[in-house]
Each structure stands twice: as structure tokens, then as C-alpha cells.
Amino acid sequence: MKTSIATVSISGDLREKLAAIAAAGFDGVEIFENDFLAFDGSPAEVGRMIRDHGLEITLFQPFRDFEGMPEQQRSRAFDRAERKFDLMQELGTELMLVCSNVSPLAVGGIDRAADDFRDLGERAKRRGLRVGYEALAWGRHISDHRDAWEIVRRANHPNIGLILDSFHTLARRLDLETIRAIPGDRIFIVQLADAPLIDMDLLYWSRHFRNMPGEGDLPVVDFMRAVAATGYSGPLSLEIFNDQFRGGSPRSIAVDGHRSLIYLMDQVARAEPDIAIDVPVLPERVAVSGIEFVEFAANETEAEELVLLLRAMGFSQIARHKNKDVVLFRQGDINIVINTEKEGLAHSSYLVHGTSAYAFGLKVDDAAATVARARALGAELFEQRHGPDELAIPAIRGVGGSVIYFIDAKSELAKVWEIEFEPVNDAGDDAGLMAIDHLAQSMNYEEMLTWLLFYTSIFRTRKLPVVDVIDPAGVVRSQVVESDDGGLLRLILNGAENRRTLAGHFVAESFGSGVQHLAFASRDIFQTADRLAELGFNVLEISPNYYDDLEARLGLEPEFTGRLRNRNILFDRDEGGDYFQLYSQTYGEGFFFEVVERRGYRGYGAANAPLRIAAQKRTLRPKGMPGA
Numbered sequence: 001m002k003t004s005i006a007t008v009s010i011s012g013d014l015r016e017k018l019a020a021i022a023a024a025g026f027d028g029v030e031i032f033e034n035d036f037l038a039f040d041g042s043p044a045e046v047g048r049m050i051r052d053h054g055l056e057i058t059l060f061q062p063f064r065d066f067e068g069m070p071e072q073q074r075s076r077a078f079d080r081a082e083r084k085f086d087l088m089q090e091l092g093t094e095l096m097l098v099c100s101n102v103s104p105l106a107v108g109g110i111d112r113a114a115d116d117f118r119d120l121g122e123r124a125k126r127r128g129l130r131v132g133y134e135a136l137a138w139g140r141h142i143s144d145h146r147d148a149w150e151i152v153r154r155a156n157h158p159n160i161g162l163i164l165d166s167f168h169t170l171a172r173r174l175d176l177e178t179i180r181a182i183p184g185d186r187i188f189i190v191q192l193a194d195a196p197l198i199d200m201d202l203l204y205w206s207r208h209f210r211n212m213p214g215e216g217d218l219p220v221v222d223f224m225r226a227v228a229a230t231g232y233s234g235p236l237s238l239e240i241f242n243d244q245f246r247g248g249s250p251r252s253i254a255v256d257g258h259r260s261l262i263y264l265m266d267q268v269a270r271a272e273p274d275i276a277i278d279v280p281v282l283p284e285r286v287a288v289s290g291i292e293f294v295e296f297a298a299n300e301t302e303a304e305e306l307v308l309l310l311r312a313m314g315f316s317q318i319a320r321h322k323n324k325d326v327v328l329f330r331q332g333d334i335n336i337v338i339n340t341e342k343e344g345l346a347h348s349s350y351l352v353h354g355t356s357a358y359a360f361g362l363k364v365d366d367a368a369a370t371v372a373r374a375r376a377l378g379a380e381l382f383e384q385r386h387g388p389d390e391l392a393i394p395a396i397r398g399v400g401g402s403v404i405y406f407i408d409a410k411s412e413l414a415k416v417w418e419i420e421f422e423p424v425n426d427a428g429d430d431a432g433l434m435a436i437d438h439l440a441q442s443m444n445y446e447e448m449l450t451w452l453l454f455y456t457s458i459f460r461t462r463k464l465p466v467v468d469v470i471d472p473a474g475v476v477r478s479q480v481v482e483s484d485d486g487g488l489l490r491l492i493l494n495g496a497e498n499r500r501t502l503a504g505h506f507v508a509e510s511f512g513s514g515v516q517h518l519a520f521a522s523r524d525i526f527q528t529a530d531r532l533a534e535l536g537f538n539v540l541e542i543s544p545n546y547y548d549d550l551e552a553r554l555g556l557e558p559e560f561t562g563r564l565r566n567r568n569i570l571f572d573r574d575e576g577g578d579y580f581q582l583y584s585q586t587y588g589e590g591f592f593f594e595v596v597e598r599r600g601y602r603g604y605g606a607a608n609a610p611l612r613i614a615a616q617k618r619t620l621r622p623k624g625m626p627g628a
């Protein structure tokens with residue numbers, strides 16, 4: 001199936017939009033009339049520019065307030081249509097979208113509208129053009145695709161067809177089964193959009209909050225399954241009205257859009273194995289069984305500080321790389337790599353961002369298949385020169401230019417620690433840390449949907465509802481992406497709206513998005529806390545007021561809250577059970593570690609986040625005093 005996107009979906013002038021759309025791999029564009037009107041070139045020039053990009057014009061739109069007008073307005077509407085037909089012929093496109101009439105002058109009536117469309121069909125036919133009719137969810141008389149289809153059916157003209165738009169159908173929660181009965185060849189084009197569930201006026205919701213399929217909450221896959229059942233084989237065209245996308249990066253929004261369509265088609269093909277759909281074949285979504293390692297890039301001095309910190313959490317250095325300035329620290333199943341090489345991505349990453357967790361490795365069943373899926377979804381491959389006795393670990397680029405490596409047990413990859421490293425003898429007592437519970441990445445709010453779609457389309461993960469975390473300086477939106485089978489990948493995306501929040505400061509001062517915190521799972525957080533105190537760990541101090549409130553709120557025993565308070569442990573409880581957390585102070589521009597213990601608890605301690613953030617901001621190093 002061909003992929004297409006409406007020019008209205010991304011930012012920039014028409015030239016920038018087309019370049020981004022073509023680069024992202026789309027086959028076609030819908031020309032939104034306003035983009036054309038604002039452009040200072042003739043229709044023929046615009047048409048040529050589009051074709052020079054290897055794109056076809058899948059649709060010209062919108063033509064408004066056409067059907068069911070009283071005389072005078074009716075003949076004027078036909079005159080207007082003829083003018084637009086002239087324009088379409090100069091542009092070089094043959095399909096026009098008419099959206100259902102919103103004018104108060106419009107008279108209702110299915111047959112009256114059908115008559116108008118039959119006449120318009122005749123005019124279109126003379127010019128070799130076609131017209132599609134779309135029900136706007138807020139149309140005056142027609143707001144339901146079933147009624148639009150009935151008008152098209154009664155117009156009974158080969159040049160008049162139906163246009164379906166997932167937003168209008170899903171926003172009104174119309175029965176999707178009604179789509180299956182429409183003959184696929186009577187559907188002239190299918191427009192796709194998702195949206196977050198927000199209770200608001202349909203027109204406002206549609207014009208400001210649409211997003212790419214998979215980024216919102218609407219069942220776009222179910223909609224597309226019904227469309228596929230009709231035998232429709234025309235373009236799938238994104239039509240995304242979104243205020244944020246209008247101000248975003250044309251390139252990255254276009255890449256997101258293309259990714260959303262590939263992922264959507266992939267889901268439809270898997271859900272409807274009996275329907276022949278012409279879609280790219282890609283490996284299925286990848287189950288991640290955990291984070292194999294996290295790698296920090298640092299210079300030598302800062303690496304020493306990091307090492308002190310790791311030792312204060314009970315980590316031991318267990319190996320060093322045979323050829324590179326890279327060392328491996330371990331505790332339980334947690335592998336922390338510190339890379340102080342003077343070349344390669346680690347070094348350039350250090351130069352740009354300072355000491356940071358610039359890479360991590362995920363455990364998967366098949367690393368090659370993982371990369372194949374990621375590539376099919378438009379992810380960027382990462383390859384770096386490696387020595388003859390080193391492994392080529394498959395990898396892609398992630399948030400903020402970071403790297404995600406894939407380790408499987410199928411190949412030699414799982415033996416990377418033995419193959420590339422040599423052991424060193426430095427085992428100390430550990431602090432009861434067993435595994436990485438979760439990894440949190442901070443980014444600008446505008447990037448969140450991009451990375452949400454990235455993670456959910458490539459990996460077998462699901463998103464939880466966005467949580468607004470109140471920082472003293474603003475709101476940070478927090479989005480969990482976790483294994484959808486309750487597996488072991490847990491990621492948090494924190495979207496900062498301003499640079500004065502803890503997350504925003506981190507993004508601004510470390511020059512980009514990245515891993516801001518790592519949470520380790522403890523066997524017994526009380527024992528861990530006591531051990532960390534012996535090791536000289538700088539725990540984040542929590543206000544006594546918190547424990548008074550906790551006691552009252554959850555009805556806890558004073559003896560229990562006393563034990564929490566003495567160790568600066570935060571507590572939360574949900575239907576599943578109890579959650580314990582403690583934090584490090586912040587390092588550098590706001591990086592920190594967390595230790596958690598879950599006793600059946602499923603969440604992430606959102607209730608504690610505002611308080612914890614306020615405490616951490618007190619530990620941020622004052623500006624202008626490096627190293628202080």
C-alpha cells in the first residue's frame with residue numbers, strides 16, 4: 001500500500017515540507033490548499049516540485065460547503081468547483097476531497113446531496129477527475145461515514161467515491177463493523193490520524209490534538225482492520241492537525257509519520273492473516289528480557305568520581321576491556337560499563353554532553369532480527385569500527401543520539417564480557433542490588449511522542465497513561481513504556497517544558513536528551529540502605545514532614561515510618577503491594593541513581609516524585625561553581 005501524508009501535518013514552508021516528506025520515504029502527499037495558497041509559485045511549478053521529489057499528489061483538499069445548498073449558493077458552489085478542477089489539472093492531481101457541509105444555509109436530505117454529487121461527478125468525469133466525500137464529525141447534516149456512504153451510493157457515479165478518515169469515525173465512536181460492508185473500490189482514499197482521549201469539542205480536538213497512529217489512544221488499528229476487509233488498496237494518508245507538530249522539526253515529524261504507517265500496516269497484517277494486504281514484511285515486535293548493561297562515557301577524572309559512586313553503592317570492578325579504556329562494574333545482574341576512550345562515539349558523546357550514560361544494551365532473542373525491524377521502522381543503524389577480536393554488536397541510535405545495543409544468546413554476543421574483557425580481582429561485599437528496575441530518559445516535551453512511538457513500535461511494550469509530575473519550576477510529563485507482558489523492560493520518558501525543572505535543567509545543561517536516572521532493584525531495601533550508609537553513599541535527605549503525612553495518609557505504624565525516616569526511604573502502596581525507594585543526590589547536571597524494592601507494586605512512585613524532585617533540586621550544584 002502506498003503511504004501518503006497531508007502537507008498540513010508538518011511544519012515549514014511547502015519546500016521544506018516536501019523535502020522532509022520525500023526523505024522520510026512517503027510515496028505521496030495530500031496538498032492542503034492553504035499550503036498551496038501561501039506558496040509563491042504557479043500550480044504547475046508546485047506540481048513539478050512535488051514530482052521532482054519522487055512524490056505523487058494523492059489528494060487535493062479541502063473543498064467545503066458544497067452539497068445541499070439552496071439555489072444561487074448551489075450554482076456558485078459548482079462554479080467554485082470548476083475553478084478548483086482547473087487548479088487540480090495544472091497541479092497534476094485527479095482526486096479532490098469534499099468534506100461535509102457545515103454551513104447553516106445547507107439543507108439536509110440524502111437524496112438532495114446525492115443529486116448534487118451526481119452532477120459534480122459528471123463535471124469531474126469530463127476532466128478525468130474524481131471526487132471523494134468525507135463526513136466531518138461536526139458536519140451540519142452529515143457527520144457519520146455511514147450517511148456519507150449512503151450519499152455516495154445513491155449518487156451512483158463512477159467519479160464519486162467515499163473518503164474515510166479514522167479521526168471522524170473514531171471520535172464519534174461509530175461502529176467499525178459498518179465499514180466492512182463498503183466495497184473497497186468505492187473508497188477513494190483513507191486518511192489516518194490518532195488522538196489522545198480528551199473530552200472536548202470535536203472540531204477543536206480534531207484541529208489541534210490529532211497525532212500519528214500509535215501515538216494517541218484511539219483504536220486506529222481496529223479501524224484499519226475494517227478498512228482492509230473492504231479490499232481497499234489505495235494510499236494510506238496521514239492527516240494530522242497538531243499544534244505541536246506545526247512547530248516541530250519537519251524531518252523528525254515526517255519520520256514519525258512514516259514509522260506510524262509501517263507499524264500500523266504491520267499490526268493489521270498480523271491481525272488479519274486471511275486478508276491479502278500489500279504491506280512490507282518485517283520481523284515481529286521484539287520482546288526485551290532486560291537491560292544487559294548501561295555504558296557511561298567519561299573523561300578520566302570524572303570516571304574516577306563515577307567509580308567512587310559505584311563503589312559506594314556496592315559495585316565491584318570485575319573486568320577491563322582487552323584493547324580499550326573501558327572497565328566493567330557489576331553487582332547482581334547489573335553491568336555498568338565506563339568508557340574513557342579518546343575516540344569513537346563515547347568520546348564525542350563525552351565532549352558534547354559531559355559524563356553520561358550514552359548507551360545501553362538490551363537482551364533480546366535475536367539481535368539481527370531486532371535491528372531488521374528497527375530499520376524497517378526508520379531507525380538509524382549505529383556502526384563503529386571495531387578490532388579483529390571484538391564483536392560487532394548490532395545497534396541503533398536512540399534518544400538524544402545515544403546508542404541501543406542488542407545482545408542475544410543465539411550468537412556470541414552474550415559472551416561479550418568473556419570475549420572482549422579480562423577479569424580483574426576486586427570483589428567486595430555487595431549492597432544487595434540485583435537488577436536494573438528501570439531507566440529514565442529526560443527530553444524536551446516535544447520529543448516525547450517520537451520516542452514513545454519508537455519504543456512501542458520496535459519492542460513488545462505498552463505505554464501507561466502520562467503522569468504530570470509537579471516540579472517547583474513547572475510540570476514534567478512522565479510516560480512509562482514497559483514490557484506489555486509484564487516483562488523486564490521498564491523505561492520512563494520525562495518530557496520537560498522548561499529548563500528550570502530538574503529534567504529541563506538536565507536536558508539544557510547536558511546539551512540534549514538522555515538517561516537522567518537509573519533505578520536498581522534491591523533484595524531488601526532496609527539492608528541496602530544500611531550498607532550504603534556504611535559505604536559512604538550520599539543519600540538524598542527527605543523532609544520529616546513527608547513521613548508525618550505518609551503515616552496519616554496510609555495509616556502506617558509509627559514504628560514502620562520511623563524505620564523509613566531513619567534511612568530516607570520513600571514509600572508508596574497500590575493494589576498490587578508496597579514500594580520502597582531511596583535516591584542518591586544529584587550529580588553533574590542532575591543525573592542520579594535510585595534504589596527500589598517492589599513487593600507486588602506495579603507503579604513507579606509518582607506520588608513521591610514532586611517531593612523527591614524538590615529535595616534533589618536542593619542538591620544541584622550551584623551554577624557558576626564547577627565541581628563545587
Ligand SMILES: O=C(O)c1ccc(O)c(O)c1
Nearest residue numbers: 062099134165206207239
Ligand atoms: O477540520 C477540517 O475542516 C477538516 C478538513 C478536511 C479534512 O479532511 C478533515 O478531516 C478535517
Ligand SMILES: [Mg+2]
Nearest residue numbers: 134165191239
Ligand atoms: Mg480528513
